[in-house]
Amino acid sequence: xxxxxxxxxxxxxxxxxxxxxxxxxxxxxxxxxxxxxxxxxxxxxxxxxxxxxxxxxxxxxxxxxxxxxxxxxxxxxxxxxxxxxxxxxxxxxxxxxxxxxxxxxxxxxxxxxxxxxxxxxxxxxxxxxxxxxxxxxxxxxxxxxxxxxxxxxxxxxxxxxxxxxxxxxxxxxxxxxxxxxxxxxxxxxxxxxxxxxxxxxxxxxxxxxxxxxxxxxxxxxxxxxxxxxxxxxxxxxxxxxxxxxxxxxxxxxxxxxxxxxxxxxxxxxxxxxxxxxxxxxxxxxxx
Ligand code: GLN
Numbered sequence: 672x673x674x675x676x677x678x679x680x681x682x683x684x685x686x687x688x689x690x691x692x693x694x695x696x697x698x699x700x701x702x703x704x705x706x707x708x709x710x711x712x713x714x715x716x717x718x719x720x721x722x723x724x725x726x727x728x729x730x731x732x733x734x735x736x737x738x739x740x741x742x743x744x745x746x747x748x749x750x751x752x753x754x755x756x757x758x759x760x761x762x763x764x765x766x767x768x769x770x771x772x773x774x775x776x777x778x779x780x781x782x783x784x785x786x787x788x789x790x791x792x793x794x795x796x797x798x799x800x801x802x803x804x805x806x807x808x809x810x811x812x813x814x815x816x817x818x819x820x821x822x823x824x825x826x827x828x829x830x831x832x833x834x835x836x837x838x839x840x841x842x843x844x845x846x847x848x849x850x851x852x853x854x855x856x857x858x859x860x861x862x863x864x865x866x867x868x869x870x871x872x873x874x875x876x877x878x879x880x881x882x883x884x885x886x887x888x889x890x891x892x893x894x895x896x897x898x899x900x901x902x903x904x905x906x907x908x909x910x911x912x913x914x915x916x917x918x919x920x921x922x923x924x925x926x927x928x929x930x931x932x933x934x935x936x937x938x939x940x941x942x943x944x945x946x947x948x949x950x951x952x953x954x955x956x957x958x
Pocket of ligand 1: 861873
């Protein structure tokens, strides 16, 4: 099989399987197998694949036909300009989550942060890298996700600055009141009843624990908000990703002191994707 044949065959097979961008996916898989930059596929269409390369390439194409996420097949996904290692057991970083990060970087110049539901660790690692004067804690209910986060923290050289905590219950996190400058989270927020309608890539391969937020998708916020309002320092921020504007409205309506609603933020499609609060300073007692 030559490169041009592989590209044509793979794109045809993926198209028939209903894959959204067949040529892009097949080129990325071929680049991965041949370990070559994209331009070489076009510059050397006559290059012959070895039998090992052909076997690996075909296997990856068939796995993609079965809807395995491209990021799992490549073993990586770009986030904030860096490639994170990903695979079964962690949610693939989403471009929309970069909007959460952008918002958070706007209010966090350094200090101590907690990333609740860290998954691949993309938020925590990026925060640590973009804010060298910071330390943090990355929390997840899934040991498999924490293994990916650990690898990413190690590969990006931030392992010494981020503690990994395995729990699904904020109350277990070993932090006292008024100790955190920023709580950030992309929790599972898709209502349980909508799990069946997710894309097969998400529904059949990504961890349900990272997606299913209970009957209305809001369960994680019900525990996160009261906890954050205790552990945050006065003036500290809480920023979360949400599924839609209805969830944001609910969160705004259910804001209670000492958390003060600050603003919402949008995703790349212009839809409401998140919410930000600040913990108010203690009210002065004047006798
Ligand atoms: N945005 C993700 C999706 O729609 C969901 C991630 C999450 O629940 N936090 O696939």
